[in-house]
Amino acid sequence: MKWIxxxxxQSFDIESIVYLRKDDFSNTVxxxxxxxxxxxxxxxxxxxxxxxxxxxxxxxxSSTIHIVGGDFSDGKFExxxxxxxxxxxxxxxxxxxxxxxxxxxxxxxxxxxxxxSVILKNKPYQFFKLEGEEVHEVAxxxxxxxxxxxxxxxxxxxxxxxxxLEIILGYQHRAVEKLFLNANQNQRIILAESIAGDTTxxxxxxxxxxxxxxxxxxxxxRADVIRTIAAEIERVAMHLSGLGGLSNDIxxxxxxxxxxxxxxxxxxxxxxxxxxxxxxGLFAYGGVQFDFTDEIIxxxxxxxxxxxxDVQKINEYLFSSVGALSRFEETGIINNELANSIxxxxxxxxxxxxxxxxxxxxxxxxxxxxxxxxINLSTGDxxxxxxxxxxxxxxxxxxxxxxxxxxxxxxxxTEMGNLNANSGVISIVEGWRGxxxxxxSTDNSGNLTQYKIKDPSxxxxxxxxxxxxxxxxxxxxxxxxSFDLSYSGHDL
Amino acid sequence: xxxxxxxxxxxxxPIIHDVKTAVGLPLFRGLPTINDKPCLDxxxxxxxxxxxxxxxxxxxxxxxxxxxxxxECEAACPEKIIHFTNNFHTVTDSxxxxxxxxxxxxxTPEIASKKIRKYFGxxxxxxxxxxxxxxxxxxxxxxxxxxxxDLGRYGIEFVASPRHADGVVVTGPITQNMxxxxxxxYEAVPNPKIIILFGAxxxxxxxxxxxxxxxxxxxxxxxxxxxxxxxxxxxxxFMNGLLDWLDKN
Numbered sequence: 106m107k108w109i110x111x112x113x114x115q116s117f118d119i120e121s122i123v124y125l126r127k128d129d130f131s132n133t134v135x136x137x138x139x140x141x142x143x144x145x146x147x148x149x150x151x152x153x154x155x156x157x158x159x160x161x162x163x164x165x166x167s168s169t170i171h172i173v174g175g176d177f178s179d180g181k182f183e184x185x186x187x188x189x190x191x192x193x194x195x196x197x198x199x200x201x202x203x204x205x206x207x208x209x210x211x212x213x214x215x216x217x218x219x220x221x222s223v224i225l226k227n228k229p230y231q232f233f234k235l236e237g238e239e240v241h242e243v244a245x246x247x248x249x250x251x252x253x254x255x256x257x258x259x260x261x262x263x264x265x266x267x268x269x270l271e272i273i274l275g276y277q278h279r280a281v282e283k284l285f286l287n288a289n290q291n292q293r294i295i296l297a298e299s300i301a302g303d304t305t306x307x308x309x310x311x312x313x314x315x316x317x318x319x320x321x322x323x324x325x326x327r328a329d330v331i332r333t334i335a336a337e338i339e340r341v342a343m344h345l346s347g348l349g350g351l352s353n354d355i356x357x358x359x360x361x362x363x364x365x366x367x368x369x370x371x372x373x374x375x376x377x378x379x380x381x382x383x384x385x386g387l388f389a390y391g392g393v394q395f396d397f398t399d400e401i402i403x404x405x406x407x408x409x410x411x412x413x414x415d416v417q418k419i420n421e422y423l424f425s426s427v428g429a430l431s432r433f434e435e436t437g438i439i440n441n442e443l444a445n446s447i448x449x450x451x452x453x454x455x456x457x458x459x460x461x462x463x464x465x466x467x468x469x470x471x472x473x474x475x476x477x478x479x480i481n482l483s484t485g486d487x488x489x490x491x492x493x494x495x496x497x498x499x500x501x502x503x504x505x506x507x508x509x510x511x512x513x514x515x516x517x518x519t520e521m522g523n524l525n526a527n528s529g530v531i532s533i534v535e536g537w538r539g540x541x542x543x544x545x546s547t548d549n550s551g552n553l554t555q556y557k558i559k560d561p562s563x564x565x566x567x568x569x570x571x572x573x574x575x576x577x578x579x580x581x582x583x584x585x586x587s588f589d590l591s592y593s594g595h596d597l
Numbered sequence: 598x599x600x601x602x603x604x605x606x607x608x609x610x611p612i613i614h615d616v617k618t619a620v621g622l623p624l625f626r627g628l629p630t631i632n633d634k635p636c637l638d639x640x641x642x643x644x645x646x647x648x649x650x651x652x653x654x655x656x657x658x659x660x661x662x663x664x665x666x667x668x669e670c671e672a673a674c675p676e677k678i679i680h681f682t683n684n685f686h687t688v689t690d691s692x693x694x695x696x697x698x699x700x701x702x703x704x705t706p707e708i709a710s711k712k713i714r715k716y717f718g719x720x721x722x723x724x725x726x727x728x729x730x731x732x733x734x735x736x737x738x739x740x741x742x743x744x745x746x747d748l749g750r751y752g753i754e755f756v757a758s759p760r761h762a763d764g765v766v767v768t769g770p771i772t773q774n775m776x777x778x779x780x781x782x783y784e785a786v787p788n789p790k791i792i793i794l795f796g797a798x799x800x801x802x803x804x805x806x807x808x809x810x811x812x813x814x815x816x817x818x819x820x821x822x823x824x825x826x827x828x829x830x831x832x833x834x835f836m837n838g839l840l841d842w843l844d845k846n
Contacts, residue, residue: 247778248726248778250757252755253732253735254727254730254732255727276778277729277730279805280808284807291646291667292649292804295804299805300731301732302731302733302735302829303733346736359601362608362743362744363604363607366743369740376622377622378624380621380668381626382831383829385666385667385733418603421600422600593729593730
């Protein structure tokens with residue numbers, strides 16, 4: 106075998122990785138991409154040994170993760186870029202190039218990911234330019250009009266239509282991955298919670314699962330179920346926020362206000378469970394910090410039943426409004442073929458007909474024995490992404506109520522031991538946006554030597570950029586909200 | 598039309614009428630209290646578990662500017678000396694006042710100067726700038742405008758352009774890549790102007806205080822008017838802080 110196969114959250118011996126020479130490595134990754142695997146990481150497994158890298162590819166059909174090693178010890182840090190044939194790898198190659206000075210040969214568009222000066226050697230970035238009559242350029246950001254995070258958008262427009270949109274990010278870069286290596290246990294949990302504050306539970310879930318696997322700690326059924334309930338409440342809350350934002354962007358005040366009210370109820374349920382409206386403080390290594398008492402269950406059910414009841418009526422109102430539909434339908438289309446080729450993930454991918462949901466394809470935690478149904482739509486427009494949110498809310502409620510009713514008995518926290526030496530793990534979780542990947546590895550005394558994080562936004566920003574082509578510039582806020590991507594998750 | 602009315606009726610009356618007396622849910626971690634009990638000899642469990650070095654011993658002090666309001670120290674203390682109450686009133690006008698000791702009863706900012714109240718007392722427009730914020734603080738600031746909190750009823754609003762603003766609300770630890778943009782935006786705000794720091798990251802760097810990618814010159818060089826602790830701070834913390842400061846409560 107030229108590569109090793111692992112499962113989601115399965116700890117593996119890092120000595121077992123097969124390292125191939127440059128060309129062999131390039132060809133093997135190509136072969137795997139050809140057979141339908143998708144790249145989820147491209148990084149050295151040990152930060153201090155940059156000459157040995159791994160390409161991690163996930164194969165949804167067989168629920169396996171392939172790890173291909175590449176050894177560049179005896180030559181230049183160069184490999185033939187895959188991006189011309191498989192656009193999905195292009196951003197991963199840029200990231201590797203930026204962080205570890207690799208050169209993907211014949212890369213179509215080598216550009217900075219987070220650190221503006223590395224690839225450009227301190228020269229300013231040159232945006233694509235469009236010239237001709239009726240052509241104009243619009244520059245937005247890094248500071249935007251609303252209360253949101255910073256990023257720079259550069260539109261090349263032809264009349265009202267966008268010809269091309271370039272998105273330059275990195276303003277939020279806080280060096281989270283580096284901080285993980287030197288942090289103690291308590292700091293790591295808080296760091297994981299702060300990767301993207303809107304996906305607190307998603308990222309902390311991936312982080313805790315990864316480290317628990319490295320320490321071979323089995324967490325209790327009850328803790329598993331509480332974790333997934335919290336993850337689904339987070340999904341409901343953020344989808345409500347997304348629907349509210351979409352209504353707001355088309356000037357539809359009543360649903361916008363209603364979704365806002367319901368989101369408050371949803372996040373207050375998280376506050377009832379753990380004291381924080383974003384679920385901070387809930388996760389601990391080996392389980393959860395707070396148990397579900399009868400009182401808490403009553404409060405949570407009460408809140409969520411109101412949300413479930415009201416959201417149905419508001420959805421009906423929104424999705425039967427001719428005005429809303431005329432703005433949503435056939436706006437910002439990303440078709441199935443394009444979505445596949447650029448490696449779109451999560452809600453956006455499922456709205457373009459890709460059957461990709463980590464909870465189903467790579468089941469983890471309580472999703473292993475309490476399955477959830479996949480929501481899949483095919484039109485790939487703003488409508489699909491809005492409708493998918495509404496449908497995922499319904500499915501999340503079914504799951505949450507079922508789980509609360511059948512809450513397993515037992516303790517909520519197991520003591521976690523030391524991390525295994527010379528081990529690695531890949532933990533994938535379906536956050537509300539999509540696939541979250543955390544990769545951790547240890548040295549011979551069990552200290553972390555690499556911590557790599559991939560937020561779904563890393564894949565999907567490019568999707569937003571392509572969506573905007575030939576779309577009116579006035580529809581940009583709407584399309585942007587329909588993806589609702591994270592800046593800090595991308596910038597880390 | 599009928600449907601719209603039905604939806605409106607569903608809304609009910611969701612607004613929090615009395616902001617001042619509202620308290621958090623039972624488990625909510627707001628203002629910490631430190632009781633009179635002495636620490637066990639040599640015990641440093643709380644400082645050991647604190648992820649941001651917010652606690653000092655002999656006597657016990659908690660710096661709310663660094664605290665991320667996680668449940669660790671309360672759970673670790675064998676003598677139950679530290680306790681987080683569900684009190685939203687934690688805003689101060691100086692960094693020193695953020696430090697909670699056992700003498701601390703309640704925390705309120707000093708009322709703003711006559712000039713500030715004259716200019717901003719009836720209408721205060723703020724420009725929020727995220728400089729490395731994780732979107733937690735940003736979501737809570739957005740929530741201020743929803744039907745539950747409705748900050749607009751007090752004449753306080755967030756605006757798009759710094760030129761229309763009376764001050765800035767900074768979130769995040771201030772990354773190197775945002776330091777310049779923050780400065781330019783602040784310069785664009787006409788005088789007199791205020792600076793509000795929202796969240797542990799903005800006040801002290803929070804969990805990112807040791808990052809080599811943050812640049813906190815802006816905080817050190819400018820006078821800060823209000824400190825709003827939390828991770829993220831609750832919308833009611835922000836509201837109460839501003840209302841107290843502008844003497845509108």
